[in-house]
Amino acid sequence: MSEKPDRAAARAAEARLIAPVSPQLQRAGALSVLAGLLWPVQAGGLAWAVSGWASGTEVMQRSLWAAAIFLVCVLLRALLEHRAGALLFRAADRVIGGERARILGREALSREARGSAAVAALCVQKLPMLQPWITRYRVAALKVLLLPLALLLLSGWVSWVVALILLVSGPLIPLFMALVGMAAEEASRRQLGEIASMNDMLMDRLSALQDIRLLGATERAAADFEQRAEGLRARTMAVLRIAFLSSTVLELFAAIGVAMVAVYVGFSLLGVLTFGTWGQPMTLSGGLFVLLLAPEFFQPLRDLAAAWHDRASGLAVAQELAEAETAERLSVLGEGTPATPLAGPLAVEIRSAVAALPGRLLALPDLTLKAGEAVALSGPSGAGKSTCLMALAGLVPLAEGEIRVCGRLLDGETADAWRARMAFLPQRPHFGDMTLEAYLGGPDADLETALDLAQAGRIVARLPEGLATRLGERGGGVSGGEARRLMIARAVASERELILADEPTADLDAETGARVIRALLDLRGAGRTLVVATHDPALIAALDRAVEVSA
């Protein structure tokens, strides 16, 4: 079975998740056990009062005493449970908070195969599914160890037959529970998988919603999504059905056990059965007492069975966490932290480098670049121009060869400091969820000059909300060419010396394009260094030299 190592990983995750909060769980469990031990006191009081009614002895007195005892025990019980609840909540909160922080740290830097929405679902939607497991399983396990035994002894004190009935029917429950647990874990895993795919699918469909509408594919997309939503319903229902069914069966076991106790007690009281009570006749108070204890004998067992389901879904989450931890990732050089810019005169050298794209190696052209130069990377679509720029920025790892920057090797140590000297214009406009002002560099930057230089002053002026506008992901709200110019303005405002620009004149008409080219040349004149990936002949001609990239 290929599942074995996964399971081992899940157990390891279990240990990692639960162990740190184990003391709290233990304490909460102890409180819960104490609360459970109060029930025999309440039951005894009740049985004593009712038997008084039957025999007509001290009716009011016994009633008042029993009521008082009951009330005090209820209060104690509620307080104990309240306290245990607080401990449990804190324990679960700690585990979930810790896992969230781990996910955030990991996802900030490296990419894995799953989409952003699935990752977010794991972090926000699935992590809380650990809570029932953390809060219930350990406590239930502790209760099962102690409470049934205590109640068994108390019942046996009244009648060994009752104890025997409980002893025989009780262990059926954990047995059944273990059988069901495996199916439950599998069902939970499927449900989690479906949540991930539904999230990812929806995210993609929403991002492409305009295309979908224009392709007349709205109905088809809705039908596809309906299938997913329906799949999630079916999988969720499968998990619930197992849980409902098993709790029903356990309730049945318990009901049968209690009914057998009731029948035995009834016949004993009537004098039909005369064995099992240590030689004395069964009393009404004794009978009522064991009858009230019987359901509570089964309750911890049933709780454990329910918690077993919580554990199953918790383990499924733990397994997904373990998988995310070990998933293959495309990582970047450095940590993306702010750093003091790399020292030394600006220089770049690519030497027989080969970029390692997922599933593909791509040779990069050799390139030597000095401060103040303006170089074009040209070549047909798919040749590797963008990849070359990304490698220069430390966003794509190398399989062979090296890139040297300012005389040092570009690696994890130098990447952040190197990037602090560079501005990067990606080929695909993407705008984060922030205001235009934050995008362009914040309130401290000299935005006006930058916007003017990038021919973008009018664009911002035209927006009803100006710099406070939040654009769509791909720049919805401004035209394609306008988005491009805003990207240039951002690079200018960053005041970094090296500008890596991917297709800066795309989406522009010839005249605006010419103005953008002039702006780029002005930047070069002001001492900046340019590397531009482009297929625009006008732009190539305007720069110092062109390096041909060929696949």
Next chain:
Amino acid sequence: MKPMLKMMRQLLGAAPWAMTRGAALALVVLLMGAALLGLSGWFITATGIAGVAGMGIAFDVFRPSAGVRFLALGRTAARYGERVLTHDATLRALAALRVDLLRRQARAGARALAQLRSETALTRIIADVDALDGLVLRLLLPLLAGGCTIVLAALALWALVGGGVALMLPLLLLPGAALILLVLARRSLAPASEAEAALQRLRRGLIDMIRDREALILAGQIPERRAALAQVDGQARAAAARLDRADRGAGLALSLLHGIAVALAIVLAGALVAAGQAGAAAAAIAVFVTLALAEALLPLRRGVSEIGRMADAAGRVAPETPAEGAPDSPADPVPGAPAMVLTTPQQQLILQPGDAVALSGPSGSGKTTLLLQAAGLIPIPPERSVTFQGRSISQWREADFRKNVIMLPQRSALIAGSVRDNLTLAGPAEDPEIWSVLDAVDLAEEVRRRGGPDALLGEGGAGLSGGQARRLCLARALLKRPSVLLLDEPTEGLDSATAARVMAGVRAYLPQAALLVALHRGADSGLFQRRVTLG
């Protein structure tokens, strides 16, 4: 509150029959539970009395014990039925609601679609809908069933035992529970809605961080962004802790309330026995039934502490006024009419089948606007008109229109999945068709290199170069074989040699279609019979 009622109606209305049966069973479960304990208590007490009196042999053991068995088994079965019915009905209604939300989102205008932030729409369709699952299951049903059970139990005790005990139940439990729940509702409203809001912000923020990762790394802003998200997580957890406190407080109060009811039942029933107004066995019924009401009382708090979260979600999800009605009767093409006619105050543009017209003009001159109007995605101002096959496009049903008129927007998006998934987004296609359309856009070689159309792409089509992604979008539009194809900068991001090959490929793939192409470069290519300049 109003949207919540609306959503409640929608959830109930989706499967009224299942919900009714589920609700009835929920009541049956509680009633049988109360009856079970009451009968058991009576049975043991009565046998005890009969045994002492030496009348054991005459006592009818079988009917009561059969009753106990029936109630025990019946309750278990009813509980299973209730859970399955109500959960299934709710989950079905929620799945339908998700699809409906996606449809509603898709119907928005072009501007709204372009400015849509997917992560916002995503949280609405996923998280808000999830938040509503307790509306019926944990709020409405327990309240209804619990309230009815208390009243019915009181009526039964009135008949079996006597006034005092019977009156105590509704008079103590109903106002007591109402008070506790009201306090809980007030205390939990703010934290419940804050916790949910913060979690949604966390979800959106995390998606945004992942999708904007490269820009953040380049700007050295990763730690800053992580800290911001950690802060949001902190807010969510702080609110959840407050919610938990309120919730546990209400749990404590409800337990106490129930304890008081049981204690009072013992005293009142004892008084009846002492006064000789009730037998010991009947009095035992009162105590045991009150004991059983815990099951009706304690679950009430679960849904109430979620009200803040559910009300917010319902407000965002509840349907607004229905969108403007599209024509129901299909429009017929006018025979002999041109494929498309675009009329502006300056000019009239007539597109015949097989025509290819280049649309040029400086950035911002309105090329995209004109194309979007022609595609019927934004309203057409009164001074302009667009007809398709002789009929104004407002007369066409959306489905019929989109079968014939396809537009490739300037910024298109791909989806995760295979190349084939992307191409068949709009409809199924066989392999030969897929290869021929890939050939037309000069992508066949690249796809072959990757091992065929089942090669996988990342989120948003990641893994293709800019120009390759553009061509795949174009191929997706071509595959629909429209009679009018509106292209907004189809060859942007391509070198001129590839661009020329692609445009020729488009023409060859759809020889009969009318092409209207907005482009900055290459408008003078021999492919276009006419060239229209805007602005």
